[in-house]
Amino acid sequence: MPLLEIRDLHVAFPKGKKTEVEALRGVNLTLEKGERLGVVGESGAGKSMLAFAILNLIADPGRVSQGSITFHGENLLDLSERDIRSIRGNRISMIFQDPMVTLNPVLSIGTQMIETLKAHRRISDKEARKLCIEKLREVAIPSAESRLEAYPHELSGGLRQRVVIAIALLTDPELIIADEPTTALDVTIQAEIMALILKLCREKDVALLLITHDLGVVAEVTQRLMIMYAGLCVETGQTRGIIDAPQHPYTYGLLKALPQKVGRGARLYQIPGSMPPITALPSGCAYHPRCDRATDVCRSQIPPLENGRACFHPLNVPEAT
Amino acid sequence: MHIIAFLLRRGVQAVVVMFVISLIGFSIQGNLGDPLRELVGQSVSEEERDLMRNEMGLNDPFFVQYARFLGNAIQGDLGTSYFFKRPALDVIMDKFPATFELVLGAVFIFLSLSIPAGIYCAIHRDSWLTQFIMSASIIGISVPVFLTAIGMVWLFGVELGWLPAFGRGDTVALPWGWETGLLTWDGLSHLILPSITLSSIMLPLFIRLIRAEMMEAMGTDYVRFAKAKGLSTARVRYVHAFRNTLLPVVTVGGLMIGTLIAYTILTETVFQWPGMGFLFLEAVNRVDTPLIIAYIIVVGLIFVVVNTLVDFIYTLINPMVKLPGAKG
Amino acid sequence: MISLKGFIKRFLSDPVAIGAGVVLLILVLMAVLAPFLAPQNPYDLMQLDIMNSEMPPSWKPGGDDRFLLGTDAQGRGVLSTIMYGTGISLIIGIGAVIVQGILGVTLGLIAGYRGGWVDAFLMRLADIQMSLSTLMIAIIVLAIFSATFDANTYADYAIFMLILIIGVAEWPKFARTVRSSVLGERNKEYVDAARVIGLPPRKIMWKHILPNTLTPVLVISTIQVAEAIMTEAALSFLGLGMPVDRPSLGSLIRSGFEFIFSGSWWITFYPALVLVALILALNLLGDWLRDVFNPKLRRGDD
Numbered sequence: 001m002p003l004l005e006i007r008d009l010h011v012a013f014p015k016g017k018k019t020e021v022e023a024l025r026g027v028n029l030t031l032e033k034g035e036r037l038g039v040v041g042e043s044g045a046g047k048s049m050l051a052f053a054i055l056n057l058i059a060d061p062g063r064v065s066q067g068s069i070t071f072h073g074e075n076l077l078d079l080s081e082r083d084i085r086s087i088r089g090n091r092i093s094m095i096f097q098d099p100m101v102t103l104n105p106v107l108s109i110g111t112q113m114i115e116t117l118k119a120h121r122r123i124s125d126k127e128a129r130k131l132c133i134e135k136l137r138e139v140a141i142p143s144a145e146s147r148l149e150a151y152p153h154e155l156s157g158g159l160r161q162r163v164v165i166a167i168a169l170l171t172d173p174e175l176i177i178a179d180e181p182t183t184a185l186d187v188t189i190q191a192e193i194m195a196l197i198l199k200l201c202r203e204k205d206v207a208l209l210l211i212t213h214d215l216g217v218v219a220e221v222t223q224r225l226m227i228m229y230a231g232l233c234v235e236t237g238q239t240r241g242i243i244d245a246p247q248h249p250y251t252y253g254l255l256k257a258l259p260q261k262v263g264r265g266a267r268l269y270q271i272p273g274s275m276p277p278i279t280a281l282p283s284g285c286a287y288h289p290r291c292d293r294a295t296d297v298c299r300s301q302i303p304p305l306e307n308g309r310a311c312f313h314p315l316n317v318p319e320a321t
Numbered sequence: 322m323h324i325i326a327f328l329l330r331r332g333v334q335a336v337v338v339m340f341v342i343s344l345i346g347f348s349i350q351g352n353l354g355d356p357l358r359e360l361v362g363q364s365v366s367e368e369e370r371d372l373m374r375n376e377m378g379l380n381d382p383f384f385v386q387y388a389r390f391l392g393n394a395i396q397g398d399l400g401t402s403y404f405f406k407r408p409a410l411d412v413i414m415d416k417f418p419a420t421f422e423l424v425l426g427a428v429f430i431f432l433s434l435s436i437p438a439g440i441y442c443a444i445h446r447d448s449w450l451t452q453f454i455m456s457a458s459i460i461g462i463s464v465p466v467f468l469t470a471i472g473m474v475w476l477f478g479v480e481l482g483w484l485p486a487f488g489r490g491d492t493v494a495l496p497w498g499w500e501t502g503l504l505t506w507d508g509l510s511h512l513i514l515p516s517i518t519l520s521s522i523m524l525p526l527f528i529r530l531i532r533a534e535m536m537e538a539m540g541t542d543y544v545r546f547a548k549a550k551g552l553s554t555a556r557v558r559y560v561h562a563f564r565n566t567l568l569p570v571v572t573v574g575g576l577m578i579g580t581l582i583a584y585t586i587l588t589e590t591v592f593q594w595p596g597m598g599f600l601f602l603e604a605v606n607r608v609d610t611p612l613i614i615a616y617i618i619v620v621g622l623i624f625v626v627v628n629t630l631v632d633f634i635y636t637l638i639n640p641m642v643k644l645p646g647a648k649g
Numbered sequence: 650m651i652s653l654k655g656f657i658k659r660f661l662s663d664p665v666a667i668g669a670g671v672v673l674l675i676l677v678l679m680a681v682l683a684p685f686l687a688p689q690n691p692y693d694l695m696q697l698d699i700m701n702s703e704m705p706p707s708w709k710p711g712g713d714d715r716f717l718l719g720t721d722a723q724g725r726g727v728l729s730t731i732m733y734g735t736g737i738s739l740i741i742g743i744g745a746v747i748v749q750g751i752l753g754v755t756l757g758l759i760a761g762y763r764g765g766w767v768d769a770f771l772m773r774l775a776d777i778q779m780s781l782s783t784l785m786i787a788i789i790v791l792a793i794f795s796a797t798f799d800a801n802t803y804a805d806y807a808i809f810m811l812i813l814i815i816g817v818a819e820w821p822k823f824a825r826t827v828r829s830s831v832l833g834e835r836n837k838e839y840v841d842a843a844r845v846i847g848l849p850p851r852k853i854m855w856k857h858i859l860p861n862t863l864t865p866v867l868v869i870s871t872i873q874v875a876e877a878i879m880t881e882a883a884l885s886f887l888g889l890g891m892p893v894d895r896p897s898l899g900s901l902i903r904s905g906f907e908f909i910f911s912g913s914w915w916i917t918f919y920p921a922l923v924l925v926a927l928i929l930a931l932n933l934l935g936d937w938l939r940d941v942f943n944p945k946l947r948r949g950d951d
Contacts, residue, residue: 057548059540081554089551096546104543106564106640115560116550151640167550338777349793459936463929465879467886468902468921475909579782586788587883591906602887605792613796617789628780 001073003207004031004054004175009067011049011058011231013278021278023049023062025231028305033174036201036208038218038239040254041228042275047211050228051177054209055092056084071175090120093168094177095197098184099160103152109163110148113170120171135166139196158189162196169200175207182217194221215254219243227251230275230286237308245316247309249291285312331632335625342621346399346614347390399618400611404604409615413597417619418499419489420585420596426516427581431523439531440563443539455532458525466584470518470591477514485511487593515592519584523577530573534566541565567638575631582620659941669933676927680736687729692895706915719915721901722908723893727919730901735923737897741811742878746870748816749877753823754859754866760824761831762854772828775821783818784880790814791889804892811890815877826869830862868942872935875928882924898924 011024024046031037039047052058054069056076069076071092076084096102103112113132117123123131129148136144139162152160161181168176178197182190198221201208210222218225218239225242227235227250235248246252253271273290276282285303288294293313303310381389393399402409442451478486490511492500502508538544539562547561586598593599597616604612660666679686706719706727719727760771778786794810795803834840835858843853878898884890885899886906893904898920905916 052545055549057545059545085551085553087551088549094546094549096542096549098542101542102546104547104561104565106568106638107560108640115552115556119551119553119556153641164546334773334777338781345789345793349796459932460925460929463875463879463932464925465882465886465899465928467883468925471902471906471909471917471921475914479910576780577782579780579785583782583784583788583883587887590887601792605796606888608796610796613792620785624781 002030003033003035003072004029004209005068005070006030006050006054007068007070009050009053009069010065011046011053011062012065013062015279020065022065023231023278024053026067027228027231027233029226029233031175031207031209034201034205034207035224036198036210036222037224037226038222039209039211039226039228040213040215040218042213044230044275044277045228046231046278047213047228048179049231051094051179051209051211054177055088055094057088086120089116089173090171091173092175092177093171093173095161095164095168095179095181097180099157099164100184102164103160105152107151108148109150109152109155113148113163113167116167116170131170132166135170136163138169138200139163139166141166157185158193161185161189161193165193165197165200169204172204173206175209176201177209177211179211180213181210183212183214190217197221215243216258227254230281231278232286232302232310233305234287234311235309236305247307247314247316248287248311249293249313249315250287252315253290285310327632327636331629335629338625339621342617343391343394344387346394346618347387349610349614394618399615402604402609402612402615404607404609404612409611410619412612413600413615413619415500416595416597416600418501419594420589420598422502422512423515423519423585423588423594423596424581426512427519427523430516431520431527434520435524435527435531438528439566440535440558442528442532443535444558446536454528458528461521461525464521466518466522467587467591469521470515470588473514473518474591484514486514489595515588515594518592519581519588522584523581526577527570527573531566531570534569535562538562538565564638568635571631571635571638575628575635578624578627578631582624656941660937663937665933666937669930669937672926673930673934676735676923676930677739679732680739683729683732683736687726687732689726689729691725691730691733705913719913721905721916722913727901727915730896731898731920731923734896734898734901734920735927737808737891737895738878738881738899738924738927741808741815741881741891741897742874744812745815745819745877745881746873748812749819749823749873750866750870752817752820754827754862756820757824757827758831758854758859758862761828762835762850762858768828771824775824778818779821783815783876784883786818787811787814787880787884788887788889791884795889800892804895807891808895811881811884815880819873819877822869822873823866826865827862830865831858834858834861864942868935868938871931871938875931875935878924878931879928898927 006027006029009024009027010022012020012022015021027046027050029037029039029050039050041047049058049062053064054071054076056064056079058064064077067077071087076087079087103109110129110132113135114125114128117128117131132148133144136147141147141159141162147155147163152163155163165181176197181197182193185193194217197208197210200206208222210218212218222239225235225237225239226233227242227248229250235242235246235251242251243255246255250271253269256269257271259268271290276286276289282289282299284300285291285294285298288298291298293315295313297312301312303312397410399409401407402412405412438454442454445451474486477484485507488511489502490507490509491505492502492508493504494500502512539558541562544557544561547557552561582598585596586602588594589596589599590602597619601613601616603609604616660670684690721727721730756771760768791810791814798806840853840857843857848857881890881897882899882902885897886903888903891897891900893900896904901920902917902924905913905918905920908914908916
């Protein structure tokens with residue numbers, strides 16, 4: 001049984017009084033124990049929505065309108081608020097994008113760590129403090145003891161993200177959802193933090209759902225990949241395989257836009273146009289207005305996800321099976 | 322912020338405010354009525370008057386007179402009330418407990434209603450009660466405080482006759498000379514209508530403020546993160562979100578002190594509450610200059626002290642502003 | 650920003666805004682047309698008859714058809730005094746906001762554009778003045794004013810004093826609003842461009858920055874008129890504002906207050922009703938305008 005299995009997930013937001021628009025339009029995903037999966041797409045593709053849906057934290061007035069999210073064989077969408085709370089931050093924890101706004105500015109680091117432990121364990125203050133210091137050490141925060149009394153504004157962005165990671169690790173979760181964990185950080189620190197996350201996940205055999213817009217990052221960290229576009233998965237498979245031979249034109253475009261793929265002095269490639277907002281999706285394949293391989297069928301029908309890609313005219317199709 | 326910077330900033334502001342107020346007080350003293358006439362009447366000849374003027378220093382240069390005024394003021398001598406024939410400061414301080422207890426009652430009502438209502442309206446955005454509170458609050462903002470007062474007097478005092486509408490009722494003297502109305506039923510029942518009135522104008526404003534700040538806090542990433550950590554709803558709301566709404570609430574509260582003092586004058590006038598504001602208005606009608614000056618200076622002092630207190634509370638609840646010696 | 654057409658469309662689709670607009674329009678027309686519509690001229694002593702004093706509204710026993718809403722203690726028709734009184738309240742409210750606007754916009758522009766110590770000084774001053782509160786400043790100044798001059802002189806100048814005091818005391822609200830939009834505009838390209846072609850700072854401020862800061866100024870003006878009218882009413886109620894023979898709504902309420910207990914409630918009630926309707930209509934319109942133009946501006950921030 002997979003650790004996490006998402007089937008046909010739809011997330012809808014009301015538009016006007018009667019109608020709804022969908023931010024996720026039927027997403028499937030499986031994650032095995034200890035596996036690292038990257039979810040890649042431009043902003044607005046629905047990646048964060050997916051993360052929040054798993055923890056049942058979609059902000060009002062959005063809602064999961066269809067589908068199932070099973071964790072250890074239990075559908076999270078059926079759980080009571082109380083039961084899902086015992087999973088949030090305990091068996092599944094989350095790392096947010098911007099550490100500058102993730103930690104509460106008026107509460108000390110210690111308070112924000114200890115409350116997490118106390119929400120999930122019966123533990124004395126003294127033991128909780130000990131454990132917190134231990135975790136702060138694990139994420140390589142210098143002089144960990146004195147940091148418990150510190151407030152977020154006294155720490156740099158990189159240190160704050162380490163604190164967030166320490167909080168995510170506190171309860172020894174089975175799955176960590178990291179939503180663009182390095183995007184808001186200085187370029188120099190990004191690699192450090194990513195390496196830290198990778199190291200901890202490997203050591204503790206924690207599964208990782210890494211959400212990012214950066215294909216370069218997932219290539220180094222994840223084993224499998226899922227490319228999202230306008231609320232749908234357009235391509236999925238082994239990370240190496242997709243990067244070496246992308247089949248969906250969108251994935252191809254994303255890869256082509258990576259700086260390291262371009263020779264010195266060459267112009268950086270950009271996919272023409274931009275992703276449509278969920279309120280104004282084109283008919284058929286949502287990518288067709290930007291795609292140079294689009295034909296009439298792309299404009300009228302949504303391509304099904306088959307053989308790891310949702311495209312009528314894929315590239316790099318392997319020779320006959 | 323460093324404590325010295327804090328004290329310096331507050332100190333400079335306090336000195337500026339008190340300087341302006343003392344200057345106002347002094348210039349009124351010079352221009353309103355003739356102190357000599359108040360003392361000796363009309364019966365004294367012009368030469369004798371000039372002599373007395375010289376003796377009293379009324380012909381001294383401006384700065385000398387001002388310095389003398391300031392020196393006396395610092396020693397607590399703000400002149401003698403023409404009407405009461407007693408030191409003006411004593412007359413004012415006799416009325417201080419009444420005003421203080423009125424404000425206390427108003428703050429109590431205001432705190433115990435605005436915080437729960439503000440939080441409720443932020444959490445249950447679309448409930449009928451929220452819509453009712455929000456519509457009532459815009460009406461509340463639009464009703465001047467003296468009209469609320471008149472309405473209270475008319476409805477509860479005259480028509481229904483449930484509560485006393487005038488005066489302070491029975492008071493008890495505390496050992497240090499403070500006349501309190503809080504220890505008798507009669508005193509407490511007299512306090513109800515005026516303190517509801519005084520709180521009524523701040524209440525809608527703060528319900529709206531707390532609601533807006535709370536809603537903003539509930540939408541922040543740190544609240545989402547707190548939820549993602551699996552904390553209880555109560556902890557997310559009251560520890561994570563509400564703690565952050567306190568800062569703007571305290572700031573705005575500090576800005577309302579002047580308004581609150583002004584409203585005590587209105588409230589006390591309608592309810593004939595024997596406090597400082599009522600006394601001040603009577604003094605204005607009687608052109609009792611020393612009393613007017615004493616009131617302005619006492620109010621200025623209260624203002625400075627309370628403002629400093631509010632700033633201090635602000636530094637206590639805001640970890641970004643830290644005084645050395647505090648924990649951490 | 651929003652086009653005029655969109656503006657009207659939004660206005661017509663909001664029943665609260667329409668209601669507030671209609672009430673305001675009626676009250677303003679009533680005040681402007683008072684000399685033509687009012688049954689009596691309350692300023693004309695010849696028309697007053699003490700025999701007519703304290704008559705109840707015309708539909709009550711003892712009422713008189715000439716005085717629809719009854720009469721006050723001096724025998725003036727309550728309806729007529731309200732019509733004239735609304736005018737005086739509106740003149741003071743609008744006049745004070747014009748003074749506030751001129752002072753506040755000028756100082757706000759200077760503070761925002763100059764920055765540095767000028768800005769720091771002006772904003773510090775604004776802080777202190779705001780926390781002293783307009784009403785408190787006005788009460789003290791007017792108390793001194795009324796103690797200094799005799800009643801007749803006071804009555805003659807009361808309207809100018811009120812406009813001036815409420816106007817001067819409230820400048821920080823406009824100044825802050827303008828300052829913050831100037832800070833937003835200052836570094837935009839068009840200002841740089843103007844600077845590069847060598848326009849003097851004064852010209853850049855008035856010709857280029859000011860027009861871009863006017864929307865928030867117009868939005869807060871509506872609420873400021875409501876606040877000024879409320880302040881004026883409070884001052885008049887305390888006997889520090891308009892005198893009884895040229896009454897604003899506040900002085901009408903003051904003069905009627907003592908008669909509530911003898912049962913003559915109408916002398917207080919109708920002016921109070923009009924005052925609340927006026928302030929409420931202005932507040933609702935102000936809130937609506939703010940929502941339309943700039944949802945970020947919020948009451949309570951000041």
